[in-house]
Amino acid sequence: MTFLYAFLCCGTFCLIGQIIYEYTKLTPGHITSLFVILGVFLDSFHFYDTLIAYAQAGALLPITSFGHSLVHASLMKANEIGVLGIFTGIFDRVASGLALAIVLGTICAFIFRPKS
Secondary structure: OHHHHHHHHHHHHHHHHHHHHHHOOOOHHHHHHHHHHHHHHHHHOOOHHHHHHHHOHHHHOOOHHHHHHHHHHHHHHHHHHOOOHHHHHHHHHHHHHHHHHHHHHHHHHHHOOOOO
């Protein structure tokens, strides 16, 4: 059942994104930003943690999980050091993922050539 819940959760996010892409003039960048904000919104009402407990990897794979991680890291650091932690906490949690994306993007840019 875990695989089914994960598939349904992640598939629902993908379906919503595809519907938005097909029926609006939003670009993929806009939709990605919208889903990050959706993750922040769902986490602010403590719904995303319930979704993770229910769907596990199906809730952790979509880009909405990135917004969830940003909120959790900011609030955790803000509880430790105060208001400044809101800004510094973001980098603690997501720094490894961002660094990996930059490194792999650079490597791919050196290996592959763009189409003309």
